[in-house]
Amino acid sequence: MIHAGGVVNAARLLPQAPRAAGSVASVFGLHFSPPEQKQAVVQLNGITAPAFASTDTQINFQVPRELAGLAQATATVTVGVATSSPVTVPLASSAPGLFSTSGSGSGPGSILVSNLGVLAAPTGAFPGSRPVNRGELISIYATGLGAVANPPPTGVAGSGSPLSATEAAPTVFIGGVKAAVPFSGLAPGYAGFYQVNAIVQPGTPTGNPVPVVLTILESTSNTVTLAVQ
Template sequence: KEIKRPTPLSTPVITNAASFLVRPIVPGEIVSIFGEGLSTSVEGAMGFPLPTELGRTKVLVNNIAAPLFYVSPTQINFQVPFETPSGTFVDIVVTPDTARPDSQTTLKVTTTPSDVGVFSAEIEGAWRPIIINASRDPWELVSPSHPVLPGEWITLYLTGLGAVTPVVPTGQPAPFSPLSWTVDPVTVKINAQEVQIGFCGLAPGWAGLYQINVQVPANAQTGLQIMQVQVGRTASSSQYLLLPVGKQEV
């Protein structure tokens, strides 16, 4: 049976899968490619370890097969292999149909050791960061109608924070014990006040997903507060969020 050849990629864009910003890619990061003719089918990974081929679609990063989360004709989500060198240029080779090697397209991108991308979703009618109130039982999604209180612990979910220790193989879920912590320093500030971090590393049970557990200061003001998440020592690797803080009842 004749296999229909995918249409060529049209101005493909590679972004952080959480922030959707076009930035240098990071080893271990979850990224998205948007374009045309990226795959001949729609497929999603069914478990771990993540497959390196879905629906005859394959992605190579610096000649290493990348684990795939999802493929479709217009989008591919994959994990950048931890083995990818940082601070240089690498080739990303997308093969929409492995039965037709001539359909592949090569993209050249820059890499960096770490970056910040916080996952968001539509919450109460607006696009907001996914922040979990871990002090509630059961855990609760933080929103303007369900603000966090001073002194409570919250969890953020991110990607792009870079190398971890102990090392977790690319495409494999992070273990629950021992926890895998980030190597590059991470700071979180609420209204310019640095806050306590209980954990910063790969989210157990997931691949390429990071989590940060922080405590809201006891003296935090009420209302929407500016929260800054920074990885590394330069403010350019930061993301700013709005955190709803409620009034502590006496």
């Protein structure tokens, strides 16, 4: 059984937040992992969605790219011979969600100091973490940023060569200051995940927490935070 409003953007986890083709989503419900351990299958408009992780109450999956351009889709979950009642899932051309370290869609973001590969958070808050300096490059991890060049098939990870850049350019604000964005596209090695590289500008507020928000195709993400020094 799928809960009412139970198909959500995996980064935002809010029923009212839209979903986009190619993005990572979560479906919440009951009895997705019965004792007989049959594999739960998520389908949207009859297309099987690749699942990344599953528990008895939650499945994380990729919204099929084949649904691009549609305003909505019908989702079901099948376990063995039992199929849930269908639910309608609104779709959008972009549905930006920024991942947070807690998985809740708020608080410290899944944002790395790019040249170090450590979280841009207070020193000691996470293994190896440290605040980012003004002028440094960060990598923001997101989903739902819309169409890309060189799109891989549904369920296939983004390539490192050639890269799959987003067709639309996002705008990133860090502490209210617009950041330079040299790259936005699929994160190499991951299906449905996007990576936005941004340069923290002079004049960006220092301290912790400093809010980060992204806009693409007139859709605005949730707000996460980082530390700046």
